Amino acid sequence: MAEVGSAGELESVRVTRILRDDIVLGRRAPGSRLIERDIATELNVSRLPVREAIRTLVGEGVVVARPRTWAVVREFTQNDIQDFGEVREAIETLLFVFAAQRHTPEGIARLRATYQRELAAAQAHDVEAARIAASEFHEIAAGLAGNEMLGELIGVFVTRLQWLFGQHDDLLAMAEEHRILLEAVESRDVDTLRVLVPRHLASGQAAAERRLRDREASA
Amino acid sequence: MAEVGSAGELESVRVTRILRDDIVLGRRAPGSRLIERDIATELNVSRLPVREAIRTLVGEGVVVARPRTWAVVREFTQNDIQDFGEVREAIETLLFVFAAQRHTPEGIARLRATYQRELAAAQAHDVEAARIAASEFHEIAAGLAGNEMLGELIGVFVTRLQWLFGQHDDLLAMAEEHRILLEAVESRDVDTLRVLVPRHLASGQAAAERRLRDREASA
DNA sequence: ATGCAGTCGTTGGGATACCAAACTTGTCCA
DNA sequence: TGGACAAGTTTGGTATCCCAACGACTGCAT
Numbered sequence: 295m296a297e298v299g300s301a302g303e304l305e306s307v308r309v310t311r312i313l314r315d316d317i318v319l320g321r322r323a324p325g326s327r328l329i330e331r332d333i334a335t336e337l338n339v340s341r342l343p344v345r346e347a348i349r350t351l352v353g354e355g356v357v358v359a360r361p362r363t364w365a366v367v368r369e370f371t372q373n374d375i376q377d378f379g380e381v382r383e384a385i386e387t388l389l390f391v392f393a394a395q396r397h398t399p400e401g402i403a404r405l406r407a408t409y410q411r412e413l414a415a416a417q418a419h420d421v422e423a424a425r426i427a428a429s430e431f432h433e434i435a436a437g438l439a440g441n442e443m444l445g446e447l448i449g450v451f452v453t454r455l456q457w458l459f460g461q462h463d464d465l466l467a468m469a470e471e472h473r474i475l476l477e478a479v480e481s482r483d484v485d486t487l488r489v490l491v492p493r494h495l496a497s498g499q500a501a502a503e504r505r506l507r508d509r510e511a512s513a
Numbered sequence: 514m515a516e517v518g519s520a521g522e523l524e525s526v527r528v529t530r531i532l533r534d535d536i537v538l539g540r541r542a543p544g545s546r547l548i549e550r551d552i553a554t555e556l557n558v559s560r561l562p563v564r565e566a567i568r569t570l571v572g573e574g575v576v577v578a579r580p581r582t583w584a585v586v587r588e589f590t591q592n593d594i595q596d597f598g599e600v601r602e603a604i605e606t607l608l609f610v611f612a613a614q615r616h617t618p619e620g621i622a623r624l625r626a627t628y629q630r631e632l633a634a635a636q637a638h639d640v641e642a643a644r645i646a647a648s649e650f651h652e653i654a655a656g657l658a659g660n661e662m663l664g665e666l667i668g669v670f671v672t673r674l675q676w677l678f679g680q681h682d683d684l685l686a687m688a689e690e691h692r693i694l695l696e697a698v699e700s701r702d703v704d705t706l707r708v709l710v711p712r713h714l715a716s717g718q719a720a721a722e723r724r725l726r727d728r729e730a731s732a
Numbered sequence: 733a734t735g736c737a738g739t740c741g742t743t744g745g746g747a748t749a750c751c752a753a754a755c756t757t758g759t760c761c762a
Numbered sequence: 763t764g765g766a767c768a769a770g771t772t773t774g775g776t777a778t779c780c781c782a783a784c785g786a787c788t789g790c791a792t
Contacts, residue, residue: 304580305746340747349565353572355665361523362754362773377662384607443596446574450669524775549744559776581744581783
């Protein structure tokens with residue numbers, strides 16, 4: 295019918311992806327209502343896939359739903375972002391430290407290739423490609439860490455991550471930071487990573503806080 | 514109708530709780546099938562609440578569901594338990610360090626009261642009460658940490674935590690460990706906590722691995 | 733015995749219609 | 763101004779029906 299996405303894809307998955315993109319890309323504002331019937335009509339599906347999608351997004355922490363009323367896109371406070379940053383620092387440090395301790399030559403090669411794609415995209419000012427490569431960089435690093443539970447945990451948090459910290463102003467600076475991370479992982483330099491990762495995150499953190507302040511000021 | 518649980522409780526929540534307890538308490542074995550229709554009939558509800566419950570439990574990581582087939586209770590491997598332990602160590606260290614840095618006198622009083630309840634229950638060999646108090650101990654500590662995102666993260670993991678590490682053999686030893694944690698938190702002794710928490714977790718870890726090995730041997 | 737292909741029953745994903753409970757909202761009145 | 767009340771929305775749940783996909787079984791050939 296619509297013939298979008300991979301063959302045999304479940305409707306609920308498709309709807310989830312659409313709504314998630316709407317939220318992450320800002321097409322649905324924080325606080326805006328998610329009304330099952332309307333969305334169902336809009337996307338030409340029944341309420342069922344929409345319900346599942348909303349539940350999934352609640353699980354991913356970007357939607358809040360109270361019983362028997364509409365769900366809304368989550369509104370984050372300055373405090374939430376700070377809390378999130380603290381947690382993220384711990385998780386990502388763990389991630390890169392494990393990656394440094396356990397990586398294989400083959401894995402490093404893939405990580406480096408992805409970094410180079412990111413760098414090229416950043417130099418060409420291709421925002422979308424750079425964003426995808428950067429996100430892949432983290433995915434590969436998660437693989438190198440060789441800890442599936444850690445992967446699951448990151449999976450739970452990745453949507454709000456992309457939402458809150460998705461848009462990084464300075465693509466080249468970000469690529470450069472990834473180069474430094476890459477080299478530390480390759481040389482298994484755990485001590486350096488323990489100071490590097492928090493510093494890497496701090497820049498995106500500041501940008502997210504700034505964006506939120508701007509939004510609050512204009513409200 | 515059934516008039517169980519709190520008033521106005523959603524069916525899906527009730528079903529989720531029932532299934533979760535079945536799994537955590539071992540009434541449903543790892544690998545056993547969760548068939549929507551059967552469970553719906555069994556609990557006298559329609560398929561919808563059951564579907565939602567299963568999705569929730571998938572989110573909590575204790576059920577695996579592939580499209581268009583039954584879901585099954587998750588089977589954990591030795592490797593999963595080890596991975597989980599690594600992640601848990603990082604999270605709980607973060608939790609107790611934050612609690613040490615940010616606790617209030619009032620919060621410490623509640624933590625101490627809960628510890629004393631746990632100790633009393635352990636001395637009386639009341640397994641159920643000790644288990645509940647121990648779990649409350651962690652909940653209160655999470656509150657003291659003053660980081661809602663960390664709370665959410667723990668919420669995602671708490672079910673498999675209770676499932677895999679729920680039964681601790683030596684109640685008195687566990688209470689004693691909680692006493693040491695409590696005192697370190699109270700005196701804001703962060704350095705001690707950084708070595709204490711991993712040690713605290715190691716004992717439960719070993720017990721879980723032993724249990725799994727036994728189960729595998731008898732299969 | 734073993735491997736394999738086709739068949740058939742089972743099961744989840746989804747659509748539709750309907751209802752009750754409860755949450756919002758707007759209005760009216762003190 | 764503030765609160766109680768009424769009306770309209772919206773979700774949660776039930777009941778059916780259908781279909782595609784999956785799994786299990788059967789029987790055949792080797």
